[in-house]
Amino acid sequence: MTPEDLLVEADRCVKCGLCLTVCPTYRLLASEADSPRGRISLIQALAKNEIDLHSHAELHLDRCLNCRACEAACPSGVKYGSLLDASRASITLEHRKKPLLKQLLHQLSHNDRLNNWIRLYHMARKSGSLALIRKLPVKRFRQLLAMAEQLPRTPVNRTGFYPSTKPTGKKVQLFTGCIGSKIDDKLVQNAIQLLSGLGYAVDIPASTGCCGAMHRHNGFIREAGQQCDAIRGQTGRSNAQNLITLATACHLELAEQQASRLPLISMSDFLLQLPDREMPELAPLPIRAALHRPCSSRDSTDWQILNKIPQLELVELAENELCCGAAGSYLLTQPEISNQLGEIKLNHLKASGAKILITSSTGCAMQFRQQIRQAGLDIDVHHPIELIHQQWHRAGVATEQPVSSA
Structure with a gap:
């Protein structure tokens, strides 16, 4: 986005304030400068050289989670996320920040x-x-x-080719990401076993890495572009049917940047599109589980796939439209605000009476695990695919196999 494009997009904001009630930082801090329209005003003033960074503008821009809840509330359709990314990139480039x-x-x-x-x-x-x-x-x-503390005890590397347990000739590529490939290693193994059991060989190229989202949202556009280019090249050389994602933030970044030459689909959507006769049999799970919807995925996919599990009592976490405070690297760069937002979510989780918290975001899962551990609660955090895999094996129709590439 050029400086001219930035100003044109920013000028579409009419400062109506309908975004205020859905903005987590405005609700928490009650500061106009920490609201979407306030930040857009700062972006406009910076672009016109009416103020400089020393006027605390950078502080308020850095406090933004980039959850983009304001975009859904905006009647003018302002692309706030793109505005923020472009502004942060300009600041980083011109002032060599961070x-x-x-x-x-x-x-x-x-x-x-x-x-x-x-x-x-x-x-x-x-x-x-x-x-x-x-x-x-x-x-x-x-x-x-x-x-x-959530890192694995030993380094892990799941890259490689995993053959199908059935001679179907079908193959998919699995995108495991960077941090998620380590912290969510159990999820990666579960996904490989599920896909293999359904008749799909799984390819995780050695060059698989970051989707670029954390770099892009912190203003490092060049590095984000390089990572997306690497994925385009990798998927362009593949004869796989799909590129399957596990983490919603990675999926959103790959989709918005058109970074995959293969048809892009989430693991949950992939399972949902299977004919009923191919859907794995799942054992009942009579337990209450709360579903947290990540900012990077507001659709009903997770709800639909979890409803395939018999007897699972699924409830929506209260204020699911509000960010949990993880927001990529935000939980590291703004720990105080991140923790305050995490505590709000934890209170909703306790009030739900759920024994399991389910979310399809790596960052959200990390936030909830930390909050739960600090509070001394006995609540497990799972990705939807982990529960699907668990109940698939409990149904007695699959044999647990160690995950090792061919």
């Missing part, structure tokens, strides 16, 4: 580097160094360490 965040994202978005950090983290944990680091008066460090 070098530490850029380096952190660089480490997190490459599987080999992330595996090295997993090794280093557990070495520091065994040596007692983490106890010293936790005493540092820097909330972002403490938040990063809290999230690191």
Whole structure:
């Protein structure tokens, strides 16, 4: 988006305020500068050189979750997310901001580097160094360490080719992402086993990495574009039927950037499109589960696939239209606001009486797990596909097989 395009899009905002009630930061902070229309005013003023970054404009722009709830409420159809991304990119380019965040994202978005950090983290944990680091008066460090508790005990790498258990000749490519490929390793294994059992060979190319969303939303447009280009090249060389995603944020980024040469589909949608005769048999699960809808996916797909599980009592988490505070890297860059929003969601979860929290977002799952652990609650957090896989095996129609590539 050029500076001229940015101003044209920003001018479409009539400042009506219908976005205020759905904006998490405005509701929390009660500050006009932390509302969508307030931030658009700041973006306009920055673009026209009427104010500079030292006027706290960057602070208020950084506080935005980019949840885009305001877009759904906007009668003018303002593309707020694109405005924010373009403005952050301009700030980062012109002022060379956030070098530490850029380096952190660089480490997190490459599987080999992330595996090295997993090794280093557990070495520091065994040596007692983490106890010293936790005493540092820097909330972002403490938040990063809290999230690191969810990393696997050993580095994992699921890239490779996984043959089907049936001679169907069908093949799909599975997009596992960067952080999700480590934290959600059980989910990745479950997806491979499900697809293989349904007659689909699964390909996870060694070059599989980050979708670019975290870079794009923090203003690092060039790096985000490079990651999308790599995925285009990778999928363009494949003869697979689909590129299947697991995390909603990755799916949204790949879809909006048209980063896949293969037809893009989420794992839940893939299962829903199967003929009834091919849908795996699922055992009953008589338990109450609360569904959290991520900002990156407001549709009913998760609800529909979970309703395939007999006796599952599924309830919507209250205020599902509001962000949980994870928002990609936001839980690291704005830990105080992120935690406050997470606590609100936790209270809704406790009020629901659910024994399971279900969400299809890696970031949201991390946020809920941390909040649940801090509160000392006994509530499990699952991806919808994990529950589908669990009940598939409990139905006795599948044999658990270790996941190892061919």
